[in-house]
Amino acid sequence: QVQLKETGPGLVxxxxxxxxxxxxxGFSLTSYYMQWVRQTPGKGLEWMGFIRSGGSTEYNSxxxxxxxxxxxxxxxxxxxKMNSLKTEDTGVYYCARGAFAYWxxxxxxxxxx
Amino acid sequence: DVVMTQxxxxxSVAIGQSVSISCKSSQSLxxxxxxxxxxxxxxxxxxxxxxxxxQVSNLGSGVPDRFSGTGSEKDxxxxxxxxxxxxxxxxxCVQATHVPYTFGAGTKLExx
Numbered sequence: 001q002v003q004l005k006e007t008g009p010g011l012v013x014x015x016x017x018x019x020x021x022x023x024x025x026g027f028s029l030t031s032y033y034m035q036w037v038r039q040t041p042g043k044g045l046e047w048m049g050f051i052r053s054g055g056s057t058e059y060n061s062x063x064x065x066x067x068x069x070x071x072x073x074x075x076x077x078x079x080x081k082m083n084s085l086k087t088e089d090t091g092v093y094y095c096a097r098g099a100f101a102y103w104x105x106x107x108x109x110x111x112x113x
Numbered sequence: 114d115v116v117m118t119q120x121x122x123x124x125s126v127a128i129g130q131s132v133s134i135s136c137k138s139s140q141s142l143x144x145x146x147x148x149x150x151x152x153x154x155x156x157x158x159x160x161x162x163x164x165x166x167x168q169v170s171n172l173g174s175g176v177p178d179r180f181s182g183t184g185s186e187k188d189x190x191x192x193x194x195x196x197x198x199x200x201x202x203x204x205x206c207v208q209a210t211h212v213p214y215t216f217g218a219g220t221k222l223e224x225x
Contacts, residue, residue, distance in 0.1 A: 035214075045162070045205060047214035060213040094161060099209055100152055101173065103161040 002026040004095050004104035011110050012085050020107055022078040022095030029053070029071055032098045034078045036069060039106070040091035051078060085111045115140050115208055119217035125225045126196050134220045136189045136206035143186060143210070150209035153182055153191045156219075157202040165204075166191065196222070 008020040022034065036048040049059035051069045059067055068081045078095055092106040116139040126132050142149045153166040164173045166182035169189060179194040193200055201224060206217040 044218055045207070045216040047207075047216070058212055062213065096162075099150065099167050100154060100162070100164045100207065101167070103163070106161050 002097065002102045004097060004102055006093060006095055006104045006107040008093060008107035008109055010108065011112065013113050014085055014087060014111055016085055017081060017083040018085055018089070018109060018111075020080045020093050020095075020109070022080070022104060024076050024078070024095075024097070027097070029073045029076060029078065034069075034071070035096045035098075035100070036078075036080050036093065037096055037100075038089075038091050038093045040088065042088055048080070087111050114213055115142070115211050115215050117206055117208060117215050117217040119204075119206055119220050121220060122218065123221040123223065125223050127225045128196055128198060130196050130225075131192065131194045132196060132222070133193075134191045134204050134206075136184075136191070136217050138187045138189075138208055140211065141186045142189075142208050149185065151182075151184065151189050152207045152209060153180075154205045154207060155200070155202050156205065157199070160202075162205065193222075198224070 003025045006022050012018050033050050033052045035050040039045050049069050051057050057069050066083045071078045090111045092108050094106045096103045118137045120135045142151050149169050151169050154162040156162045165176050165180050170182045181192045183190050201222050203219040203221050205219050
C-alpha cells in the first residue's frame with residue numbers, strides 16, 4: 001500500500017540548513033508529483049513546493065530563495081532542503097503525494113539555539 | 114496569491130447533526146484545463162491531514178458518502194450529513210489551481 005514517511009533532524013539552530021527526507025513505498029516517484037507542506041503555529045498549513053514526476057520543480061516564492069526540492073528515484077526518496085532557518089520555521093513538515101491524496105506522518109522541526 | 118476564506122472558524126455539533134462549511138477564494142479556481150482544483154482535507158487531532166474531496170465534488174478513496182462537496186468558480190461548500198465522532202477535527206480547503214497553492218485557515222468541528 002501507499003506509504004510516506006518523513007525523517008528530519010528534530011532540532012536545528014537558527015541560520016542553519018534544514019534537511020528532511022521523505023521515503024515512499026507502494027508507488028513510483030516517476031509516476032506522481034510530490035509536494036511539501038508545512039504547518040506552523042504562526043501561519044497554519046503552507047504549501048512549500050513540489051517536484052513533478054519528470055523531476056522539474058515548482059516553489060512557493062515565499063521560500064524560493066532558500067528552498068530546494070530534489071529526489072532519488074532509485075531510493076524512492078524525496079528531499080527538502082531549506083537554508084537560513086529562523087525560529088518562525090518551527091513546525092511540522094509533511095510530504096504528500098499528488099493532489100494531497102496521501103500524506104506522511106510529518107516530522108516536527110524546532111528551530112532554536 | 115489566492116486567498117482562501119473559510120467560515121465559520123469553528124462549529125459545535127451534536128452527533129447525527131448535519132453541517133456545512135464554506136470556502137471562498139479571491140480568484141476563480143477554474144484552471145486553464147477546465148478543471149477546478151479545490152480540495153477538502155480533514156485533520157483529526159494529532160494526525161496528518163487526510164483528503165476528503167478533490168476537484169470540488171469527488172470523494173477521496175475510502176471516504177464515507179456522508180461527505181459531499183459542491184461549488185464553482187470562487188464559492189465552495191463541504192457538507193457533512195449525520196456527523197460521527199470520527200469526523201471531529203479541523204477541516205481545511207486548499208486550492209491547487211494557482212501556484213502557490215493556498216490553504217484556508219481551517220474550521221474546527223467540535224462536539225456540542
